[in-house]
Amino acid sequence: MESSYTVADFYEQQFNSRSYLEMYYLNHLSQPAIDELMYFVLEKLVKTFSSGPKFRTLLEIGCGPCLHLSLCASEHVEEIVLSDFLSNNRQEIELWLKNDPGAFDWSPYTKAVCELEGNREKWAEREKKLRDSVKQVVKCDVHQSNPLDPVELEPVDCMTTSYCLEVACKDKEAYRSAFSNVTSLLKPGGVLIMIGVLNESFYTVSDQKFPCLSLDQAFLEQTLTEVGYEIEQLEIALNPNKSVDTVSDFDAIFFLVARKK
Numbered sequence: 452m453e454s455s456y457t458v459a460d461f462y463e464q465q466f467n468s469r470s471y472l473e474m475y476y477l478n479h480l481s482q483p484a485i486d487e488l489m490y491f492v493l494e495k496l497v498k499t500f501s502s503g504p505k506f507r508t509l510l511e512i513g514c515g516p517c518l519h520l521s522l523c524a525s526e527h528v529e530e531i532v533l534s535d536f537l538s539n540n541r542q543e544i545e546l547w548l549k550n551d552p553g554a555f556d557w558s559p560y561t562k563a564v565c566e567l568e569g570n571r572e573k574w575a576e577r578e579k580k581l582r583d584s585v586k587q588v589v590k591c592d593v594h595q596s597n598p599l600d601p602v603e604l605e606p607v608d609c610m611t612t613s614y615c616l617e618v619a620c621k622d623k624e625a626y627r628s629a630f631s632n633v634t635s636l637l638k639p640g641g642v643l644i645m646i647g648v649l650n651e652s653f654y655t656v657s658d659q660k661f662p663c664l665s666l667d668q669a670f671l672e673q674t675l676t677e678v679g680y681e682i683e684q685l686e687i688a689l690n691p692n693k694s695v696d697t698v699s700d701f702d703a704i705f706f707l708v709a710r711k712k
C-alpha cells in the first residue's frame with residue numbers, strides 16, 4: 452500500500468456489506484452447526500443487558516451492516532444511535548429499519564435473543580422495538596477527535612462496539628488514539644460493552660483479505676486503563692477452528708464490560 456493510502460480507503464473500495472453478512476452472519480445460528488462463538492457473544496450480551504440497569508442512550512461504533520448488538524440492547528435502552536464508516540453498511544441498516552423486502556433477515560438472531568431471554572414468541576415485537584428505538588444511523592470515523600463529525604451527540608450512557616477498532620487501526624498508537632476518540636462520546640460513569648479478536652492479523656470477505664491489528668490481552672487491558680476505564684468483566688473464548696480456519700487467523704474473541712471513570 453502507498454503511504455497515503457489508508458485503511459479507510461481500503462474499506463471504501465473493498466468491503467462488500469452483503470458478502471460480509473453472508474459470510475459471517477447467514478445461517479450461523481442454524482442447526483446442526485450453530486456457530487459457537489456467535490452464541491457466546493449473544494449469551495454474554497443478553498446476560499449483561501438483562502442484569503444491568505436500563506440506559507437512556509446507547510451508541511454503537513462501527514456496527515457495519517449488523518444489528519445483533521442493538522437487538523440485544525433494545526429491550527434495555529430508550530434511544531439507539533448506530534454508526535459506521537461505510538455508506539453501504541449504513542444503507543443495509545436503513546433497509547432493515549424500513550422493513551424493505553430486500554433487507555438482510557435478522558429474525559434468526561431476534562428469535563435466538565428472545566429465546567435466551569426466556570420468550571422466543573416475542574421476537575416480532577422485539578424487531579418493532581428495535582425499529583422504534585434507532586433514532587439515527589450516522590457516519591463514524593474512529594480516527595477523528597469527534598468520530599461522528601459533523602454530528603454532535605450528547606455523551607451516551609452506554610457504548611457498544613464489535614470487531615471495529617482492531618480492524619480500523621494500523622498500529623498500537625492509532626488504536627490508543629481511536630479508543631480515546633470514541634471514549635469521548637461516552638459519559639463519565641458510562642458503560643462500554645466491547646467484543647473483539649485477540650491475535651488476529653487478517654480476516655477475509657469474499658476472498659479479499661483485510662488486515663487486523665494483532666492485540667494481546669495485556670495490551671488491551673493497558674489501553675483501557677490508559678484511556679480511563681475500569682474493567683468490570685473480561686471473558687475470552689478460544690477459536691475452536693484455529694487449526695482449520697482459512698478465512699481468518701484469530702486465537703480468541705473477547706467480551707468486555709468496562710466503566711468510564
Ligand SMILES: C[S@@+](CC[C@H](N)C(=O)[O-])C[C@H]1O[C@@H](n2cnc3c(N)ncnc32)[C@H](O)[C@@H]1O
Pocket residue numbers: 458459462466512513514515516517535536537540591592593594612613614615618619
Ligand atoms: C469486521 S467489521 C465489524 C462489523 C460489525 N461490528 C460486526 O460485529 O460484525 C469492521 C467494521 O469497521 C468499520 N470501520 C473500518 N474503519 C473504520 C473507521 N475508521 N471508523 C469507524 N468504523 C470503521 C467497517 O466499515 C466495518 O463495518
